[in-house]
Amino acid sequence: MIxxxxxxxxxxxxxxxxxxxxxxxxxQEEVLFRRHWMDAAQLTDIIAVAGMSPGPIAANIAAAVGxxxxxxxxxxxxxxxxxxxxxxxxxxxxxxxxRHREHPLTKSAFYGLRPVITGMIAWAAFTFAQYAGMTxxxxxxxxxxxxxxxxxxxxxxxxxxxxxTVLILSGLVGAAxxx
Amino acid sequence: MKARxxxxxxxxxxxxxxxxxxxxxxxxxxxEREIxxxxxxxxxxxxxxxxxxxxxxxxxxxxxxxxxIGHRLAGAxxxxxxxxxxxxxxxxxxxxxxxxxxxxxxxxxxxxxxTAIRATVVxxxxxxxxxxxxxxxxxxxxGAFAVAAVALLAFGGGxxxxxxxxxxxxxxxxxxxxxxxxFGRPTRLDRSEPGQKRKEKPNEQEPVIDYMI
Numbered sequence: 001m002i003x004x005x006x007x008x009x010x011x012x013x014x015x016x017x018x019x020x021x022x023x024x025x026x027x028q029e030e031v032l033f034r035r036h037w038m039d040a041a042q043l044t045d046i047i048a049v050a051g052m053s054p055g056p057i058a059a060n061i062a063a064a065v066g067x068x069x070x071x072x073x074x075x076x077x078x079x080x081x082x083x084x085x086x087x088x089x090x091x092x093x094x095x096x097x098x099r100h101r102e103h104p105l106t107k108s109a110f111y112g113l114r115p116v117i118t119g120m121i122a123w124a125a126f127t128f129a130q131y132a133g134m135t136x137x138x139x140x141x142x143x144x145x146x147x148x149x150x151x152x153x154x155x156x157x158x159x160x161x162x163x164x165t166v167l168i169l170s171g172l173v174g175a176a177x178x179x
Numbered sequence: 180m181k182a183r184x185x186x187x188x189x190x191x192x193x194x195x196x197x198x199x200x201x202x203x204x205x206x207x208x209x210x211e212r213e214i215x216x217x218x219x220x221x222x223x224x225x226x227x228x229x230x231x232x233x234x235x236x237x238x239x240x241x242x243x244x245x246x247x248i249g250h251r252l253a254g255a256x257x258x259x260x261x262x263x264x265x266x267x268x269x270x271x272x273x274x275x276x277x278x279x280x281x282x283x284x285x286x287x288x289x290x291x292x293x294t295a296i297r298a299t300v301v302x303x304x305x306x307x308x309x310x311x312x313x314x315x316x317x318x319x320x321x322g323a324f325a326v327a328a329v330a331l332l333a334f335g336g337g338x339x340x341x342x343x344x345x346x347x348x349x350x351x352x353x354x355x356x357x358x359x360x361x362f363g364r365p366t367r368l369d370r371s372e373p374g375q376k377r378k379e380k381p382n383e384q385e386p387v388i389d390y391m392i
Contacts, residue, residue: 011342013237013238014237014342015237015341015342015345016237016238017235017237017345018234018311018315019238019239019240019307019311020238020239021304021307021308021311022237022311022345024304025332025341025344026340026341026342026345028341029340029341033337041297044297044300045280045284045293045296045297047300047303047304048293048296048297048299048300049273049276049277049280050273051300051303052276053269053272053273053276054196054268054269054272055196055265055266055268055269055270055272055273056238056239056241056242056266056269057239058238058239059239059242059266059269059270060269060273063270063273063274064273064277067274067277068277072274075270075274079266079270082238083238083242083246083262083266085237085238086236086237086238086242086243086246087246087258087259087262089236089237090236090243090246090247090250090258091250091255091258094232094247094250094251104356105353106235108352108353108355108356108357109349109350109352109353110235110349110352111320111321111352111355111356112321112324112348112349112350112351112352112353112354112355113345113348113349113352114311114314114315114321114348115312115315115316115321115322115324115325115328115348116324116325116327116328116344116345116347116348116351117311117315117328117345117348118308118311118312118315118316118325118328119324119325119326119327119328119329119332120328120329120332120341120344120345121304121307121308121311122305122308122312122325122329123328123329123332123333124304125301125304125305125308128297128300128301128304129298129301131297132294132297132298132300132301134298134301141294145294145295145297145298146298148295148298148299149298149299149301149302149305150302152298152299152302152303153302153305153306156302156303156306157306157309163303166299166302166303167296167299167300167303170292170295170296170298170299171292171293171295171296172292173295174291174292174293174294174295174296175288175289175291175292175295176291177291177294177295178290178291178292178294178295179287179288179289179290179291179292
């Protein structure tokens, strides 16, 4: 388990170009489908708690999954694994990266990488919507959740509310609505 | 002597903990204040260079920037000290939140709360896609790449692994640029290059909004 955690989160850390959310598709594939470490609802809840906590979401998700599967040791291993790729890259190429950050090859790679990551994250959003039950036709749950989704998105994009605030407010609404 | 430097690196980044909670929006100015002004470890221009470099390494920009700075000051150990400092408070708070969550999650009100929160998580993920997409998709080719990624994942079944898609994206980007230049059509590589109608703020090389994402 510890080894599995290390491998999964090391690779997750490796692909998280553009930030921690980029690793969500990867985490989904490994944690849910390939290794069956937890079910979709649990993973979604973990992402929620990770979003409520300070710090980078990648490290938080790693710590949370690690803790869930193997206690404090698992959490430490997972977080270490997820920052290790960046750490190693910075050690190996730190000076080079700062000096050659405008290198055409790097920029070309990112030209393709960033839209791909955008697409992947967008698709992940859709699949998480499915897990939450948002796509189940015209049922009350689906519709109300869609409204909450829309409201949250609006709060994030137009009102520029912090994710923490939106999560808490959403929780209050949910406790009243579904509790 | 080095131990002292490492300790002060650790402590400096530890103090930034509360600001990673401000949404991470506040992190770079805090870095400037602590590192440039107070400690005089770096010049202001250097911070900008480091932030750009930090964006090209996987992971959160804020965390990477910390590692870069630590590395600059004291090599591998410095990078480690900086990372430890910036991650420790968040780690402790997260574990506390998780413990609280496991204890209360079966309460009906809490279950209800999380039913709504799951919808918000979808919004968070969609928002992340939007933030990255704003500067990532700006011409036909990038749009095609984004659509291709979705198609690969949606219809790839069990054969397409996200890791592979990422590798393809980077390789594809290099290939696309090379092919286009063969045809004599140079590619505008990002939104901030000349010829762009939208006005970019002068300091924004890459619109990094949340340094802790």
